[in-house]
Amino acid sequence: MNMVSPSLLVSGLRKQFARPAVDGLDLNVARGELYALLGPNGAGKTTTLRMVAGLLAPDAGRIEVNGVDLARDPAGAKRSMAYLPDDPLLYGKLKPTEYLEFVAGLWGVDAATAEPRARQLLDWLDLSKHAHELTEGFSRGMKQKLALAGALIHEPQLLILDEPLTGLDAGASRQVKDLLLSHVAKGGTVILTTHILEVAERLAQRIGIIQHGRLIAEGTLDQLRHQTDAETLEDMFLQLTSQA
Amino acid sequence: MSARPGSALWLLRHEVRMFWYTTLSSKSSKAPRGMHWKLLALWLVLWSLLHAGAWFVVGKVSGGPGEMPQQLVLAATVLLVATFLFMLSSALKSSVEVLFDRGDMDLLLSSPLPSRSIFSVRLASVVLGVASIYLLFLAPLAHAGLLQGHPRWLALYPVLLGMAAIASSAAMLLTLALVRWLGARRTRVVAQVLGALAGALLFILSQLPNLAMQSGERGEGLLMRLFKSGAGIDAASPLWLPGRALLGDPLAAAIIGVLALLAFGLTVTLTHRSFARGLQMAAGSTGSAKRPAGALRFRFGAGVATTLIRKEWRLILRDPHLISQVLLQLLYLIPLLLVVFKKDGSQPLVVGAGLTLLCGSLSSSLAWIVLMAEEAPDLLHSSPADIRTIRRAKLTAAIGPVLALVCLPVLWLTWRAPLSGLLAAFTICGISFGSALIVMWTGKPGERSALARRAQGNGAKTLFEISHLLGWGGLAFLLPYAANGAQASIGVVAGIGAAGAVAFGVPFLAWVFRHRSH
Numbered sequence: 001m002n003m004v005s006p007s008l009l010v011s012g013l014r015k016q017f018a019r020p021a022v023d024g025l026d027l028n029v030a031r032g033e034l035y036a037l038l039g040p041n042g043a044g045k046t047t048t049l050r051m052v053a054g055l056l057a058p059d060a061g062r063i064e065v066n067g068v069d070l071a072r073d074p075a076g077a078k079r080s081m082a083y084l085p086d087d088p089l090l091y092g093k094l095k096p097t098e099y100l101e102f103v104a105g106l107w108g109v110d111a112a113t114a115e116p117r118a119r120q121l122l123d124w125l126d127l128s129k130h131a132h133e134l135t136e137g138f139s140r141g142m143k144q145k146l147a148l149a150g151a152l153i154h155e156p157q158l159l160i161l162d163e164p165l166t167g168l169d170a171g172a173s174r175q176v177k178d179l180l181l182s183h184v185a186k187g188g189t190v191i192l193t194t195h196i197l198e199v200a201e202r203l204a205q206r207i208g209i210i211q212h213g214r215l216i217a218e219g220t221l222d223q224l225r226h227q228t229d230a231e232t233l234e235d236m237f238l239q240l241t242s243q244a
Numbered sequence: 245m246s247a248r249p250g251s252a253l254w255l256l257r258h259e260v261r262m263f264w265y266t267t268l269s270s271k272s273s274k275a276p277r278g279m280h281w282k283l284l285a286l287w288l289v290l291w292s293l294l295h296a297g298a299w300f301v302v303g304k305v306s307g308g309p310g311e312m313p314q315q316l317v318l319a320a321t322v323l324l325v326a327t328f329l330f331m332l333s334s335a336l337k338s339s340v341e342v343l344f345d346r347g348d349m350d351l352l353l354s355s356p357l358p359s360r361s362i363f364s365v366r367l368a369s370v371v372l373g374v375a376s377i378y379l380l381f382l383a384p385l386a387h388a389g390l391l392q393g394h395p396r397w398l399a400l401y402p403v404l405l406g407m408a409a410i411a412s413s414a415a416m417l418l419t420l421a422l423v424r425w426l427g428a429r430r431t432r433v434v435a436q437v438l439g440a441l442a443g444a445l446l447f448i449l450s451q452l453p454n455l456a457m458q459s460g461e462r463g464e465g466l467l468m469r470l471f472k473s474g475a476g477i478d479a480a481s482p483l484w485l486p487g488r489a490l491l492g493d494p495l496a497a498a499i500i501g502v503l504a505l506l507a508f509g510l511t512v513t514l515t516h517r518s519f520a521r522g523l524q525m526a527a528g529s530t531g532s533a534k535r536p537a538g539a540l541r542f543r544f545g546a547g548v549a550t551t552l553i554r555k556e557w558r559l560i561l562r563d564p565h566l567i568s569q570v571l572l573q574l575l576y577l578i579p580l581l582l583v584v585f586k587k588d589g590s591q592p593l594v595v596g597a598g599l600t601l602l603c604g605s606l607s608s609s610l611a612w613i614v615l616m617a618e619e620a621p622d623l624l625h626s627s628p629a630d631i632r633t634i635r636r637a638k639l640t641a642a643i644g645p646v647l648a649l650v651c652l653p654v655l656w657l658t659w660r661a662p663l664s665g666l667l668a669a670f671t672i673c674g675i676s677f678g679s680a681l682i683v684m685w686t687g688k689p690g691e692r693s694a695l696a697r698r699a700q701g702n703g704a705k706t707l708f709e710i711s712h713l714l715g716w717g718g719l720a721f722l723l724p725y726a727a728n729g730a731q732a733s734i735g736v737v738a739g740i741g742a743a744g745a746v747a748f749g750v751p752f753l754a755w756v757f758r759h760r761s762h
Contacts, residue, residue, distance in 0.1 A: 053626045075628040082626075089623035093562040094555065097542055104544050105551025106627035111544035118542060131540050134562070150623075 005067030007031045007158045007189035013051060013061030015213075021047040023213035025061070029206075031157070034180065034190045036204035038197070040241055044213035045193040046085075049162050052191075053083035066157055079107065082156040086163035088147035092136030096127055096146050099135065100153050107154035114153060121149040125175055141172035148176060152183070159183060161192040165199055177203060201233040211241050252361040255352075259369040263376075291384065298384035302392055321487030327382075328407050328486075331374050335408075335415030338370045340435045343419060343519075363516035367416055367508065375408035396492020403489045403497055406504030413507035420518050437568040548629045549637040556614045556641035569695050570609050573602065592661040593724055596668035599653055600720035603646050604675035604713045610642040611680035612698050616687040635684065643676045664724040671723070675716035678751045682708045685751075685758035708754045715746030 010027040014020070022044040029035045039045050050056040052063055054074050063070040065077040090099060097118070104114040122128045125145040130138070135146060144164065151159060159180070165173050180190050180203065194200055200207055201221065208218040217227055217240050230236040247253035305316055352362050382400055389397025418438070422431040489496035546554065560566060615638050618624065624634055650672055658665025686705040690698055699706045722740045 055622055055625050078626060078628040085622060089620035091559060091619050093559045097540060098558065101542055101544055102551055102555050105546050105548055106629045114544040115542050119540060
C-alpha cells in the first residue's frame with residue numbers, strides 16, 4: 001500500500017486565523033517529484049507547510065505522508081519527512097557535529113547509519129572545516145546549509161522546505177540546489193516554496209500556485225503555459241494571481 | 245529652543261526622546277506610539293507617596309539650619325556608597341548595550357557627525373539613564389527639604405548626577421579596556437557578570453553583621469556602636485565627603501561636581517577613538533574562535549532523552565552570562581554558610597530550609613531555560629520523538645544539576661543530624677520537582693537572554709512560584725522542628741498542615757490553570 005501511495009496527499013485542508021489562511025486545499029505530490037508551491041505573500045504557503053509538518057493542527061482536512069495519516073499516527077508520519085523553515089532551526093551554542101548528533105537522536109538514527117551520512121553531508125556542503133565552531137558565528141548561508149544537513153541526516157523520503165534559498169550567495173545556492181536534485185534523483189520527494197521564480201522554473205517538475213489559501217493553478221511549466229498566454233513563469237504567475 | 249541638526253545637543257535630544265519612548269511610551273507593538281498614560285499616572289501616585297515619606301524622614305533627621313550631624317553624614321555616605329555600587333552595576337550593563345546592542349551605531353558613525361560628539365552624547369545618555377531611577381526615588385527628599393526650609397537638600401540633584409557621571413565613566417573605561425584585552429565577544433559576558441557582581445556585592449556587605457555575630461556580639465549592637473562613633477573615623481576625614489556633599493556642604497558638592505566633569509571629559513577625550521574601534525570589533529565578533537580542524541568525532545546512537553539532556557547541558561554550560569545569572573542565586577548561600585559554622589540548635593533547621601529555598605529558585609530558573617527558552621521548538625515538534633519523552637528529559641536536565649549541587653551539603657546535614665538531613669532531602673526533591681512543573685505548566689516562552697525578565701507579564705506564574713516556595717520553605721523548617729524538638733504543639737502541626745497544603749496544592753492549581761496561562 002505504502003509503496004504506491006503518493007509522498008504527500010492533502011485533501012480539503014482548512015485553517016482559519018483572523019481570516020481563512022488555508023481554504024480547502026488539495027495537493028497530491030508523487031514520490032520522486034520536486035514540487036514548487038508558489039504564491040504571493042500571505043497566500044497560505046507557510047501555513048500549509050506547517051500543517052503538513054505537524055506543527056499546526058488543521059481545522060479540517062486530511063494529510064497523508066507516504067500513506068501514513070498524520071492525525072492518526074503523527075510519529076509515523078514525521079519519521080519519513082523533514083521540515084526546514086526559512087529561519088534555520090539551529091542552536092547557536094552547538095557545533096555542527098553536535099547539532100547533527102542531536103537531530104539524529106531525535107529521529108532515532110543509529111550510529112552506524114548516521115556517522116558516514118554526517119561526514120558525507122558536511123563534506124558536500126563544505127562545512128567540515130567549520131565543524132569545531134559554534135554555529136552562532138555562521139553566516140546565513142552556512143546556517144541554512146547546516147540546517148539542510150540536519151534535515152537530511154535521517155534520510156527522509158519527503159523534504160519540506162520553506163524558502164530554502166533566501167539570502168544564500170550563488171555558491172551556497174548552487175550547493176543546495178544540487179543536493180535537492182540529488183535527493184529527488186534517488187527517489188526522494190521535495191516540496192518547496194520560493195519567491196525566486198527562476199528556481200521553480202528550473203528545478204520543479206510541477207508547480208502549484210496558491211492564493212487566498214486555495215490552489216488556483218497546478219501543473220508542469222508547459223501545462224501552466226497552456227492555461228495562460230504567457231511565456232515566462234513570472235508572467236504566468238502575475239497573470240494567474242491577478243485574475244484570482 | 246531648537247538645536248542645530250547634527251549638533252551634539254540635537255543628538256542628545258534624540259537620545260532623550262528615545263529614552264522617553266522606551267520607558268514611558270506604550271510598549272505594545274499594536275498600540276500607536278504615544279504616552280502610556282496609565283503607567284505615568286501610576287508613577288505620579290507613587291512619587292506623591294514618596295514625597296509624603298520624604299517629608300516625614302527629612303523632618304526627623306534634618307538638624308537646624310547650617311547644622312550637619314555626624315551620624316547623618318555617616319548615613320548619607322553609606323547610602324551614597326551603596327547607590328554608587330548599584331550605579332556602577334547599571335552603567336556596566338548600559339555600556340555593553342551602547343557598544344553592542346544598539347542598532348543605530350552604524351547609521352551614526354557613517355554620518356558626518358564627529359565620533360567625539362557621538363561618544364559624548366552616548367556617555368551622557370548612559371549617565372542620565374543611570375541617574376534617573378535614583379533621582380526618581382531620592383529627589384522627594386530634596387523637595388521635602390526645600391519645603392521645610394533646608395534648601396541644602398537640593399544638592400542631592402548635582403551630587404547624584406555627579407556620582408552617575410563618575411560611575412558611567414568608570415564603567416565605560418572598564419568596558420573599553422576589556423574590549424582591548426579580551427576582545428568584544430568575551431567583554432560582553434565579563435561586563436555583564438561584573439555588573440551583576442557589583443550589585444550583589446551590596447548583599448554580601450549587608451551580611452557583615454552576621455559575621456560580627458560569630459564573635460559573640462550582637463550584630464546590631466556592633467553596627468550601632470560603629471554608627472555612633474562615626475566608625476572611628478575623624479569627622480573631618482575626606483572619607484565623609486560624599487555624605488557631606490549629599491547633605492549640601494557647598495565645598496564637598498563642588499568637589500564631587502569637578503570630579504564628575506573631569507571623569508566625563510577625560511573619558512570622552514581619551515577614549516572616543518577606542519569607542520569607534522570597539523564598535524568595529526563588536527561588529528566583527530560574531531564568530532567563535534577557530535580551532536584547528538581535527539578529525540571529525542561524533543557521538544551518535546544515544547536515545548532521545550540522553551540526546552536532549554546532553555544538548556540542554558551543553559547550551560547552558562556554553563553561555564557564561566546565563567550561568568552567571570543562575571549562579572548568582574548561590575550568593576544567598578553566604579549567610580547560610582555563616583549559619584553552618586555557628587554552633588547552636590537552630591543550625592539544621594536553618595540549613596535545611598535555606599537549601600530547600602535555594603533549590604526551588606535554581607530549579608525554577610533552569611526549568612525556564614530548558615523548557616521555555618527552547619531555541620528550536622519547531623525542530624522538536626516536527627520530529628517523531630514523543631512529546632512526553634521530550635518533557636521528561638527536559639525536566640531531568642533542569643532538576644539534575646540542582647540536586648547534584650546540594651548533594652554534599654545534604655550529606656553533611658544527614659551526618660550531623662540524620663532526621664533533619666532526610667527531611668531536607670525530601671523537601672529539596674519536592675520543591676525542585678514542583679518548581680519545574682509550575683514553570684512547565686504556566687511559564688511563558690522567551691529568549692534565553694530574557695531570563696531575568698521572565699516574570700514580566702506573567703503574574704500567575706510569579707504568584708504560584710512564590711507561594712510554592714513559601715509552602716516548601718515552611719515545611720523544610722517545621723518538619724525537622726517538630727521531629728526533633730519536644731515543643732511540637734497544635735500550632736506547629738497546623739503550620740505543617742498549611743505549608744503542606746500550599747506546597748502540594750500550588751502545583752495542582754498550576755496544572756488546573758495551565759491552558760489559561762499559556
